[in-house]
Amino acid sequence: MNDQARSSVDAGLTLAAFNSDGLLPAVIQQWDTGEVLMLGWMDREALRRTLTEGRVTFWSRSRQEYWRKGDTSGHGQYVKSAALDCDADTLLVRVDQVGSACHTGTRACFDGRGIDVATGTRPAAPADAVN
Amino acid sequence: MNDQARSSVDAGLTLAAFNSDGLLPAVIQQWDTGEVLMLGWMDREALRRTLTEGRVTFWSRSRQEYWRKGDTSGHGQYVKSAALDCDADTLLVRVDQVGSACHTGTRACFDGRGIDVATGTRPAAPADAVN
Numbered sequence: 092m093n094d095q096a097r098s099s100v101d102a103g104l105t106l107a108a109f110n111s112d113g114l115l116p117a118v119i120q121q122w123d124t125g126e127v128l129m130l131g132w133m134d135r136e137a138l139r140r141t142l143t144e145g146r147v148t149f150w151s152r153s154r155q156e157y158w159r160k161g162d163t164s165g166h167g168q169y170v171k172s173a174a175l176d177c178d179a180d181t182l183l184v185r186v187d188q189v190g191s192a193c194h195t196g197t198r199a200c201f202d203g204r205g206i207d208v209a210t211g212t213r214p215a216a217p218a219d220a221v222n
Numbered sequence: 223m224n225d226q227a228r229s230s231v232d233a234g235l236t237l238a239a240f241n242s243d244g245l246l247p248a249v250i251q252q253w254d255t256g257e258v259l260m261l262g263w264m265d266r267e268a269l270r271r272t273l274t275e276g277r278v279t280f281w282s283r284s285r286q287e288y289w290r291k292g293d294t295s296g297h298g299q300y301v302k303s304a305a306l307d308c309d310a311d312t313l314l315v316r317v318d319q320v321g322s323a324c325h326t327g328t329r330a331c332f333d334g335r336g337i338d339v340a341t342g343t344r345p346a347a348p349a350d351a352v353n
Contacts, residue, residue, distance in 0.1 A: 125256020
């Protein structure tokens with residue numbers, strides 16, 4: 092990550108653009124392997140806790156409550172870094188994930204859930220001849 | 223990714239759980255480096271195109287139209303694999319990204335947009351003593 096334009100936590104909380112339900116999607120990535128572990132949702136308070144407490148807190152849309160990964164499972168998500176995207180409406184959190192990120196017991200929520208897609212290949216031609 | 227339970231495209235389209243606006247968040251990851259490039263939104267038709275055409279198609283919530291990364295910029299996203307998460311309400315697409323994924327010109331939409339967070343460290347104790 093390029094660190095040229097880092098924000099303080101307060102600036103990040105002000106900048107964050109929540110949706111009409113007051114929520115922001117947060118992509119959780121293992122910091123060293125790059126593995127995408129899961130996507131969760133945060134309201135402003137969950138975001139504040141995540142940025143200030145060193146562990147990831149989500150807002151559960153189904154249970155309508157805060158939850159902190161690992162409080163019941165022991166599989167904590169320890170925050171290494173965080174960034175908002177160009178529209179400030181998505182958060183990327185790099186974490187150190189203890190054990191499984193998924194409640195089903197798989198390491199990531201996407202494991203074993205692949206779809207047989209048609210793949211694409213970048214053209215060999217220069218980029219300006221792509222289309 | 224564990225491929226034990228791969229779905230066909232039709233099964234994936236049936237399984238996908240869209241939100242009340244008919245949309246699903248799609249995390250776009252560079253397949254070889256693991257870099258999280260961006261998050262976009264797909265309706266059922268954008269998902270169908272992404273799974274069958276070898277390039278990523280999104281639904282633009284602001285412009286209310288389909289857009290395919292690279293059609294105007296040349297910076298195409300070529301699909302390598304895709305998976306739904308455990309709730310089938312988030313898609314992870316691994317791609318080969320030509321050039322910049324972000325419309326601002328940065329490689330990823332999160333580049334240079336870090337927040338100075340409090341970091342956390344996993345306990346040295348066994349996992350069952352975490353909390």
